[in-house]
Amino acid sequence: MHNDTIAAIATPPGVGGVGVIRVSGSDAFETVLPLFKRPGGATALPPSHKLTFGHIIDPQSQEVLDEVLVAFMHAPHTYTREHVVEIQGHGGPLILRRILRAVLAQGARMANPGEFTMRAFLNGRLDLAQAEAVMDLIESETEAGQRLALQQLQGRVSEQVQQARHTILGVIARIEASIDFPEDDIPTPQAQELSPLIADAQKQVLLLLSGADQGKLYRQGLRTAIIGRPNVGKSSLLNAFLRTERAIVTPIAGTTRDTVEEVANLRGIPLHLIDTAGITPTDDPVERIGVQRSRTAAESADVVLLVFDASEPLTEQDRLVSAEVQAMGFKVQTPDEEATARKRPVVIVLNKSDLEQKLEIAELKQLWPEGVFINTSTLSDAGLQHLENILAEHVLAGRKLYSESVLITSTRHQEALRRANEHLEASYSSLEQQLPLDFVSIDLRAAYDSLGEVTGETASEDLLDKIFSEFCIGK
Ligand SMILES: Nc1nc2c(ncn2[C@@H]2O[C@H](COP(=O)(O)OP(=O)(O)O)[C@@H](O)[C@H]2O)c(=O)[nH]1
Ligand SMILES: [Mg+2]
Known part of the structure; x- marks a missing residue:
């Protein structure tokens, strides 16, 4: 189920000035409202995306658990694109656990690692490369690494991958139109017409690949x-x-x-x-x-x-x-x-x-x-x-130090791009050997799908689980 209401402590374990509990899902508001007591006894939903002062109480015993600021945030302008509530309490592990327990007792489910970000992905707010960048950003150890993660989060990597995909799709469309509708007299595209287009796509893929080793260094370190x-x-x-x-x-x-x-x-x-x-x-x-x-x-x-x-x-x-x-x-x-x-x-x-x-x-x-x-x-x-x-x-190793260009920083992306490049090579040589255009088209499809793994369009359920399970709980 992808819209049941989930909750987790979003701040790191240990003592801090403030601790945040995050709740997301269709019933997020109904879950938190009964626990939230405001001065004057207001019960209506507070204005969206504003901090409201009050207390979190245990609904059974009416005991006050903490003095808090709560943000009720209406979908879709939220991290997950669902209704989200963030409760800012005092940053003690015991306090936060008690508030979380009260939220769970209202019917919310404990979130899995990375589940908030996974929802952001499933609801189309982030693509997969951007979702991965969230974690890279949190874990980056230098400013350069941080800059690259932010670039990826803002979609610069995805943009370039999508451009290459777009080029490939254009070639596939031309080939398939002539195969599927021969009676419409669509002329069969000629090799000399197609090969520059494939070369163009390959150039885009190779450009991304060329910076990958360096990009990985900034992320993984040495x-x-x-x-x-x-x-x-x-x-x-x-x-x-x-x-x-x-x-x-x-x-x-x-x-x-x-x-x-x-x-x-x-x-x-x-x-x-x-x-x-x-x-x-x-x-x-x-x-x-x-x-x-x-x-x-x-x-x-x-x-x-x-x-x-x-x-x-x-x-x-x-x-x-x-x-x-x-x-x-x-x-x-x-x-x-x-x-x-x-x-x-x-x-x-x-x-x-x-x-x-x-x-x-x-x-x-x-x-x-x-x-x-x-x-x-x-x-x-x-x-x-x-x-x-x-x-x-x-x-x-003689490579230029960090430049402003987009750098791939993940092995997963590098592998996907490598495979895309191989498929493009194959389509190229099918074209040169004058094999039927079906062959060319199959290789192009494979290249298109490989690139789709980067942004998540063609990522399998297993892959998604694997990626998001590496996140921390509450993210
Ligand atoms: N004169 C001098 N002594 C050094 C230098 N580097 C380390 N030492 C000394 O060499 C000893 C061993 O150093 P240490 O760093 O513990 O060596 P380790 O066993 O290789 O880790 C210590 O007494 C250090 O103060 C140096 O550049 N010059
Ligand atoms: Mg030593």
Whole structure:
């Protein structure tokens, strides 16, 4: 049922100045009105989209549960396009739960995760890409990510996808008219007439695809593991990136036992930095778990910052760590490598550059022949800016930094666009091989449907459930 009345606490769990309970559905007003007592005893529905002062009471015991401001909002100018009531109470978890319980006792149903937004989608207020943007917007970790989510929410991505769909539909219509109504003397369209139109659609799809890898970075961020033997300055480096004392730093090797994960902002890209215990042979059972976690962190990382202590000669442990990182498939990037070939880079950091250098560069060169070594000091901050630059360069792999153009930020959209592109390719080659136009039309339909998955026109029930179940309750 898609218009029964649902309710949920819309503000995050925990204590806050204000907490909001959201109610949506055809009976939203009738559900809340009996609980809402105003000074003077008014019982009529308050004016729409205005805050009205009063108290929420328990209808059985008449006990006052909270002093509130309530907004009654008439469909269709609401988040869900249904009648919506928002109760602003005091932001205590117990208070909000009691109000919610009273609302549920009036016959509302507890909302599922993302159900308010799902209704906005089902009622046509948002398309699927826009609905997804709601969550991206909430979860964005940098301003650049936020800008992209807002763009998507405002329909810029959908617009471009719809444009490509429109072009494809035009081609399909021309083909099908000639197939369906041959008696009307509609001339069969010729390949040279159709192929520029298909090329046009493909150009639009490819344009969207071209920014997808970069767009995804802004949304998902980059997992960056800081790896090295104990005591080289990994935790200090994390703190330097964050400009806070997040991880504990001591001269005692083995201080960091667990992995610490924090988000830093690298030119708008959320850098998920993972400080690790360091990779070292050890008999200490706790440290051993830490070492194991370091390995796991490294294995799942997009980038490794491999740290050495420049004030000491290269040790056997350093060699071991290098070998492990190499075995995991991390590679030093060379400038002449094609941008697309750049994957899982390792950036080599020689820390403690404020001390006298005892590390033999020649020895390190044997381990990392193509390595570019970046000298840093977390004491004086020397080299840290340079390290950020290098990291940004590696991460963006020669791509331009964020521009004003529309960027795809989701893997789901990227996959759908890829499939659309393949179908367009297929229709193109059917046309070239002079296959019957039916074939061309089938491929074009498939491309049209793939694009429809982005905006939700052709999304399956399962896909919708999956997408909305990842939302939080109350959204
Ligand atoms: N002189 C100097 N000491 C550093 C530097 N970075 C870290 N240290 C010191 O090295 C020791 C180990 O640092 P820590 O960050 O805990 O290393 P980790 O074990 O790799 O996490 C601490 O005493 C730090 O103060 C640096 O750039 N210069
Ligand atoms: Mg540490």
